[in-house]
Amino acid sequence: MTRTLTILGATGSVGSQALDLVARNPGRWQVEALTANSDVAGLAAAARASGARFAAIGDAALHGALQAALSGSGIETGAGPAALCEAAQRPGDIVLTAIVGAAGLGPTMAAVNRGATIAIANKETLVCAGPVVTAAAKASGAVLLPVDSEHNAVFQVFDHDRPDRVAKIILTCSGGPFRTRSRAELAEVTVKDACNHPVWSMGAKISIDSATLMNKGLELIEAHHLFPVGLDRLDVIIHPQSVVHSMVEYVDGSVLAQLGSPDMRIPIAYAMAWPDRIATPATRLDLAQIANLSFEAPDLARFPCLQLAWDAMRAEGSAPCILNAANEVAVAAFIAGQVGFLDIDTIVAETLARVASGPVGSIEEVVEIDRAARAEATVQVEMRTR
Ligand code: NDP
Numbered sequence: 001m002t003r004t005l006t007i008l009g010a011t012g013s014v015g016s017q018a019l020d021l022v023a024r025n026p027g028r029w030q031v032e033a034l035t036a037n038s039d040v041a042g043l044a045a046a047a048r049a050s051g052a053r054f055a056a057i058g059d060a061a062l063h064g065a066l067q068a069a070l071s072g073s074g075i076e077t078g079a080g081p082a083a084l085c086e087a088a089q090r091p092g093d094i095v096l097t098a099i100v101g102a103a104g105l106g107p108t109m110a111a112v113n114r115g116a117t118i119a120i121a122n123k124e125t126l127v128c129a130g131p132v133v134t135a136a137a138k139a140s141g142a143v144l145l146p147v148d149s150e151h152n153a154v155f156q157v158f159d160h161d162r163p164d165r166v167a168k169i170i171l172t173c174s175g176g177p178f179r180t181r182s183r184a185e186l187a188e189v190t191v192k193d194a195c196n197h198p199v200w201s202m203g204a205k206i207s208i209d210s211a212t213l214m215n216k217g218l219e220l221i222e223a224h225h226l227f228p229v230g231l232d233r234l235d236v237i238i239h240p241q242s243v244v245h246s247m248v249e250y251v252d253g254s255v256l257a258q259l260g261s262p263d264m265r266i267p268i269a270y271a272m273a274w275p276d277r278i279a280t281p282a283t284r285l286d287l288a289q290i291a292n293l294s295f296e297a298p299d300l301a302r303f304p305c306l307q308l309a310w311d312a313m314r315a316e317g318s319a320p321c322i323l324n325a326a327n328e329v330a331v332a333a334f335i336a337g338q339v340g341f342l343d344i345d346t347i348v349a350e351t352l353a354r355v356a357s358g359p360v361g362s363i364e365e366v367v368e369i370d371r372a373a374r375a376e377a378t379v380q381v382e383m384r385t386r
Contacts, residue, residue: 002030005272006087008107009098010034011042013203014121014147017265018096018272019046025278033087035099035107038062044069054090056083058103085110094272096147097122100205101328102321102370105129109363115140119271121147123222124328128321129366130225145271146226150219152267153245153258154227166229168249171219172239173298174199176210179240183302189341191334199242199262208331209305212344213298217309218327221320224313231314236306238296243285261285304345308352318357318369325373326351326380333381340386347380 005022009015015034022029031050036043037058047055047070056078057066063079070077078086088095088110095111096119097104104122109129111118113136120126126133137144146152150171159165177196178186194211195204202210209215216236223234245267247257260266263282270277300307305327312319330347333339339347355373360366 002027003094004032004092005029005094005096006033006090006092006111007031007096007098008035008084008088008104008111009037009096009100009122010046011036011039012098012100013201013206014098014264014268015096016046018098018268019050021265021269021272021278021280022050024281028278029094029272032092033090035084035087037099037103040065040069047075048073054078054087056087058084081106088116089114093117094119096268096272097125098147100124100203102128102324105363105366109133109136112136112142112144113140115142117143117145117274119145119147119268119274121268123148123218124324126225127218127221127324128370129360129363130221130320131360132363132366134225144226145274146222147264147267147271148219148222149262149264149267150246151223151226152270154223154248156258156270157248157256158227159248159250163227163229165251166227166233166248167251168233168235169223169227169229170235170237170247170249170255171216171223172242172244172246172295173213173216173236174210174242175238175240175296175298176213176215178211179238181302183342186302187340187342191337194334194341198240200264202264204335205328205331208334208344209327211341212305213303214305214309214327214344214348216298217306217312218324220306220309221313236298238298239293241290241293243287243290243293259285305348308345308348312352315357317359318365319352321360321366321369322352322355322357322373323348325370326377329374329377329381333385338385339381340384343381343384347377347384350380351377 031052033054060080084107088107098121195207242262261283312323326348330344
């Protein structure tokens with residue numbers, strides 16, 4: 001049976017891998033809507049190739065360019081934040097949220113509020129507004145299916161009927177490109193170095209988050225909201241081969257894991273086809289050839305972003321939102337060449353120390369805290385600009 005699919009962030013790394021799966025499986029999905037922020041050519045090409053009904057561009061100034069690129073196709077167009085929400089609201093079976101950053105919050109909430117089945121890759125939305133998003137999903141009947149490979153792995157081996165039997169969720173972490181570097185060596189790394197992930201090919205922001213280990217911190221908070229087993233039952237272990245995508249330990253001492261080659265099309269396909277399983281072109285796992293799987297504890301002194309995220313998760317309320325906003329500002333400044341790699345954790349720590357945190361009960365409050373944290377983080381960037 002054909003299911004309708006909307007992809008928010010269709011021109012990115014996750015979005016384009018999802019479209020690759022759509023193209024390989026004719027008749028399985030009818031694309032309802034696609035969105036991008038500024039990549040008009042990429043969005044128009046994807047919309048034409050997939051037979052989408054609606055294409056929306058986040059930058060309102062680019063509407064004319066999108067209309068021109070899609071002229072004669074019969075594909076409806078929209079632009080600006082409201083059009084991204086319209087894409088999420090249009091009737092459809094599955095919404096893949098693959099926008100990067102807190103910019104995904106509005107469109108994700110639009111999908112949640114209409115009770116959609118959501119394949120969620122946009123972890124920042126859960127980090128900054130987890131309690132609001134999960135409460136809204138409960139009220140509307142929306143289903144959240146994790147796309148992040150770690151959470152998808154946990155989802156596959158989690159006892160959804162008896163979560164009380166879960167002793168621990170163990171998120172694996174590749175360690176990123178700088179796993180063996182000292183703090184002194186990290187002072188001089190470039191954006192290119194940071195984006196050169198040893199295992200995964202991803203967008204720039206998540207690649208840098210992987211290099212600071214903030215990505216794993218954001219994933220801890222994401223796991224806390226998707227699998228509410230308690231903060232003390234979440235753990236992280238470094239696993240450089242990225243073959244074991246995460247594990248669930250049960251009360252009897254059994255540990256269940258999901259393994260696979262590091263190809264995002266596996267978790268994307270799982271979420272988009274759920275509850276079915278479909279074939280993917282991912283390389284089959286050859287354990288004899290891999291031969292060794294290794295594990296080690298994370299080094300929180302060399303990678304303080306993971307500790308900052310852990311602390312923000314324990315503080316709850318607005319702290320994760322402040323952490324996320326400061327990190328987005330700091331990473332953007334690093335990409336722009338304004339600050340160094342080691343400034344990222346300092347900017348996040350200083351912002352957390354300066355922005356008052358408290359409880360968060362609504363999206364409006366999340367948006368206000370996000371704004372305040374970005375303003376403070378911008379000041380912190382300016383103080384360090386080279
Ligand atoms: P990319 O940077 O590759 O793509 C981001 C997408 O979001 C693009 O379509 C981009 O449009 C769009 N976008 C960017 N900014 C905005 C904005 N302000 N408003 C609306 N749309 C916007 O990111 P990834 O695909 O790497 O990551 C997407 C999400 O998935 C992130 O939250 C990431 O953490 C998560 N994730 C990614 C994985 C991966 O393998 N890449 C793995 C697991 C999770 P445009 O092209 O026009 O800029």
